[in-house]
Amino acid sequence: MESEKNKSNKTQFGFSIHWEGLYFNVEGDKKIRKAFFSKEPFFSYKTSALTEKIEKYFKGEKVNFKLKFDLELPRFTKKVLEKVLEIPYGKTRNYGEIAEELQTSPRAIGQALAKNPIVVLIPCHRVISKSGIGGYSYGVRIKKALLRLEGVDIF
DNA sequence: TCCGCCGACTCGT
DNA sequence: ACGAGTCGGCGGA
Numbered sequence: 001m002e003s004e005k006n007k008s009n010k011t012q013f014g015f016s017i018h019w020e021g022l023y024f025n026v027e028g029d030k031k032i033r034k035a036f037f038s039k040e041p042f043f044s045y046k047t048s049a050l051t052e053k054i055e056k057y058f059k060g061e062k063v064n065f066k067l068k069f070d071l072e073l074p075r076f077t078k079k080v081l082e083k084v085l086e087i088p089y090g091k092t093r094n095y096g097e098i099a100e101e102l103q104t105s106p107r108a109i110g111q112a113l114a115k116n117p118i119v120v121l122i123p124c125h126r127v128i129s130k131s132g133i134g135g136y137s138y139g140v141r142i143k144k145a146l147l148r149l150e151g152v153d154i155f
Numbered sequence: 156t157c158c159g160c161c162g163a164c165t166c167g168t
Numbered sequence: 169a170c171g172a173g174t175c176g177g178c179g180g181a
Contacts, residue, residue: 074167074168076166076167076168077167077168094173094174095172095173095174096173096174099165099166099173099174104165104166104167105164105165105166105167105173105174106165106166106173106174107164107165107166107167107170107171107172107173107174108165108166108167108168108171108173109172109173110171110172110173111166111167111168111170111171111172111173112167112168112172113172114171114172115168124172127172128172129172129173129174130173130174130175131173131174133172134172134173135171135172135173136172137172140172143172
């Protein structure tokens with residue numbers, strides 16, 4: 001039996017886009033629930049304006065996604081991700097700066113970003129370390145590629 | 156002086 | 169306890 005306790009959150013859209021040898025996948029219903037990279041495409045269908053925006057983004061066009069997210073996460077983690085949404089396209093901040101604004105430690109920021117369920121659209125790749133590039137859930141190679149895509153050439 | 160390594164410190168999960 | 173970090177200190181180039 002399929003459980004009905006899924007809050008009736010049926011996926012209403014989902015699509016995969018090939019980029020840098022990986023697939024970037026987005027899924028959600030009214031709001032975006034997940035965005036992640038994978039080796040194989042996760043969805044076979046595409047939809048709507050969002051798809052086009054994301055395709056433009058990966059072609060290197062400057063796009064800011066003004067989007068609604070569906071985040072069920074601890075308060076602190078959400079606060080960090082919301083802060084990260086304020087970082088404009090092509091700009092970076094470091095963990096320490098954000099930590100200072102939220103009166104916490106850089107380590108806690110990194111830990112929160114590691115849980116970002118909506119990568120790229122919530123641009124955690126724009127948060128780098130003071131002395132270098134810092135980490136990334138899908139590998140530093142992808143983080144660098146994203147930054148380069150946005151015109152950040154410091155790596 | 157300029158790195159690179161190391162230990163200490165930090166704080167939400 | 170464990171990190172997608174940072175700072176200060178020390179030794180070698």
